[in-house]
Amino acid sequence: GAVVSQHPSWVICKSGTSVKIECRSLDFQATTMFWYRQFPKQSLMLMATSNEGSKATYEQGVEKDKFLINHASLTLSTLTVTSAHPEDSSFYICSASGTGRSPLHFGNGTRLTVT
Amino acid sequence: QKEVEQNSGPLSVPEGAIASLNCTYSDRGSQSFFWYRQYSGKSPELIMSIYSNGDKEDGRFTAQLNKASQYVSLLIRDSQPSDSATYLCAPGQNFVFGPGTRLSVLP
Numbered sequence: 001g002a003v004v005s006q007h008p009s010w011v012i013c014k015s016g017t018s019v020k021i022e023c024r025s026l027d028f029q030a031t032t033m034f035w036y037r038q039f040p041k042q043s044l045m046l047m048a049t050s051n052e053g054s055k056a057t058y059e060q061g062v063e064k065d066k067f068l069i070n071h072a073s074l075t076l077s078t079l080t081v082t083s084a085h086p087e088d089s090s091f092y093i094c095s096a097s098g099t100g101r102s103p104l105h106f107g108n109g110t111r112l113t114v115t
Numbered sequence: 116q117k118e119v120e121q122n123s124g125p126l127s128v129p130e131g132a133i134a135s136l137n138c139t140y141s142d143r144g145s146q147s148f149f150w151y152r153q154y155s156g157k158s159p160e161l162i163m164s165i166y167s168n169g170d171k172e173d174g175r176f177t178a179q180l181n182k183a184s185q186y187v188s189l190l191i192r193d194s195q196p197s198d199s200a201t202y203l204c205a206p207g208q209n210f211v212f213g214p215g216t217r218l219s220v221l222p
Binding site: 001034043044046049091093097101103104105106107108109 | 146147149151153156157158159160161164166203205207208210211212213214215
């Protein structure tokens with residue numbers, strides 16, 4: 001089946017620093033990638049949608065200058081959390097979709113802790 | 116109207132019973148439907164896809180689709196404690212998830 005690799009699986013950083021999370025589709029071309037955030041006991045919250053070679057589309061309330069998304073190729077998207085603060089501590093999950101009627105394939109997620 | 120409606124649960128069933136998870140959707144044009152399972156603290160994983168009206172079986176899982184009623188369900192036979200998770204229904208190219216249905220299988 002389709003595999004999405006997400007790294008790192010966990011990261012601890014200091015407040016004010018930036019963190020980059022990578023999401024790769026290993027065996028298929030992902031026309032669209034999605035970034036989610038999930039706080040404990042809450043639903044997945046879609047942050048942004050990105051298509052290869054174009055700017056990401058951010059959901060309402062998500063700061064695009066804080067959460068930088070780059071989708072440089074059909075197999076790689078990155079999310080950079082800039083100037084991280086403790087309230088950014090969360091579980092970040094990427095997913096990728098092929099074309100048409102394809103389901104989403106999720107990475108294993110990145111648990112971010114900002115101290 | 117939300118795109119997807121699911122009973123958020125928790126749905127509790129005894130081990131060995133059939134768990135029935137239901138989902139209604141609003142987009143009549145949806146052609147594909149997916150069920151994802153999310154264990155606590157983990158990311159979701161795809162467990163079933165269904166594209167045509169009727170039933171689709173995969174091991175202990177059966178997905179049922181009724182496009183006329185805009186209804187899709189997931190049956191889990193011989194439920195096991197390891198099936199305890201949140202189940203997310205997603206029609207078509209739906210990327211926004213609701214809370215899903217939390218299933219608890221009691222030993």
